[in-house]
Amino acid sequence: MPNKTFFWFFLPTGLAMILFIGLPIISTGIQSFYAQHDQVVKEVKKCDPFGCTVSIVVDQEKTSKIREEKPLGKFNGFGTYVDRNHLAIEEIGKFWNETNSFGEFVDQVTNLPFYKALIFTLTYCLFVTPNVLLLGFIIALSLNAVTRRIRGPLIFGTILPMIVTPLVGSLVLFWMIDAEGIIGANLQMLMDDPYLSLKSSKTLTWITIIIYGIWHHSPFAFVVFYAALQTVPQEPVEAAIIDGASRWQRVRHIVLPHIYPVVTFVALISLMDNFRVFEPIIGFSAEGSAQSLSWLIYDNLVNEEVILFGSAAATSMMTIVGIAILLAPVLIRTWKEFRTAR
């Protein structure tokens, strides 16, 4: 496609992307550099049905004047980014000096909310993405070998986890692993431990969420791989069969190289999706044991009664940076291949 045609072809999408993705990101970025103005409080008498007390309220007259002058708030630079609830630069320095062993230092750092969330998010990505690729590929291969007559219903059944709304899917599993649910109760029997609870143990909660993630995302990988398998040329496969190549050798040396670009694509999308893990945490009520970066943003925006726009914006920006870093190796590789191909 000539560059000019491509430009006109891409223009509407590009405009929509700038409007609905680019501008909001810029606005979030700006927001992350601001904090609320210093609160002007005053002492007043408050009376309610249980009696009167002298207590403080925000002085609206003075506050509204400051707000009108500077509606964005107080410029804070990278203040929010480095505070204790985010990168916690100061605290980490302090831990480094005060702790005696490296283990203790790591303990202290992973106790900070941002790093706690980052570790869960990365663990989730690292376990879910490869398993999704593997499982998706295996399902695609097996379904491809099944006779055509029952393939339709099988494909439908396989993509069901993706069709089910994430929240509903996780809620279903949540009830099943309840101490009185079908999985929870049977596990207790199997392990002969009436106190076993999948929801109260941090490790088990993580495992549950990761398994849920694999279950939910595999169909996506399957669908793409299955489509790619249809394009594998038959001649080399037949030639390989005549040469006596085993099934595994055919997959390894013919099928995989052929669908390799698609694998990269699925890996990219999966990584991006998994880095933003959020719904299962809500669905499993797992806030206590597992927090992700997206959950932190949600928490800042809704859980406090007071909305922490600066915090949420800073975490959002760092999530974007995090995704960029994760994707960098794959993107660089794709770019290099693209260059050599030309």
Place this chain on the structure above:
Amino acid sequence: MRETNMKKILISLLFLLFGTSVYADCNIKSGSINILANDFPALRTFVETAKGCKGSADFKVTHSSEHNKIAVPALTANPSEFSARIAANSSIVPLMNQDLIRPLDDLVKKYGKGIQDSQLITIDGKIMAVAFMANTQHLYYREDVLKELGIAIPKTYEEVVAASEKIRASGKMQYPYAAAYKAGWNLAEEFVNMYIGHGGEFFKAGTAQPSINNAKGVATLNMLKKLAGLSNPDYLTHDSEAIKVEWESGNVALMTLWASRSGTLLDDDGDAKITAATKLTGPATVAGGNIPAATLWWDGFTLAKNRSDADAEATFRALAHAAANKKMVADAADQAVWLIEGFKPGPKSIGVIEAVKMKAKPYPMLPQMGLMHGALGSEIVEFLQGKESAEQALKDVEAAYMSKAKEQGFL
């Protein structure tokens, strides 16, 4: 001064006051009414009663347990999505902080006939809300189980622990205690109650500096952990609704739960034997303290500032009709402890009345309290899971709070 006030409340709570009160005039001709409220039976009754008086005004209501998440953004819009918000001690604070609700003095004067003075929430001399019901968390117990094992009704949390241990030892129940310990708001609320029961203060006097990392804070956490150990191991995922279900399945013999939930526990649904044995008592004290480890709450209505005067007037008239409605109070005496004239407390109101008698403190109405509540809800979890010490957990709470308070300009 506090003493006389308490008496006033007691009198209004305990005794039926005779007198003629005229219902608010319901001849509303115009305006549109849109209410945001939490979702429990008493509030539904209240809003329904207000609807009965809407006249030709437009009437809409959103009942949602996620009301806290919607309120500030919805009322910040101009015009505001809602003309009224049913709020409580804690949820009125963010509305006040952002200047989103209007003073009601004029409207109370004009249309507030029948609303008692004790119902008015005044801040700096201005009426900001009209309360209509009171709420608290208190103890529920299974009379049959306690009787069978010869356990007296617990009055302190130490007795709750002892009783629960005895029930567990008897083999009757594995997890005899329940409270809403779901990580987040609920868990933080349990901490607030227990800490107040220990006589603790959340902030250094007159400042927004936190002061919970002390012996009282540690004692509070240790008591919460003891109770958690006697609860279903999934306690960190259990909110009020979940423990209600546990209770109704007969898995629990002692429970701390909201008074406003007593109606659904004692209704005809569910196992009649359990319902018949479900009894209410006041909130427990802790660590030899006099005041209960519980906070008093009021529910009342506030009007959005960013909404036309006509809408505010129509909304106020409809809601004031409900807030001074003797018939509603008589018909729905079971659903709540109404602060409205004419309320005759029944057996389901024992918890709140006992709490008031025992001089329970109201939930602190401070501008920065929401941030403290939020920090508590996430930072004490690891202590309960046995992953860190009480001191470390409290240190984390203070640090998390300080960062948030700095961002919000309180420090």
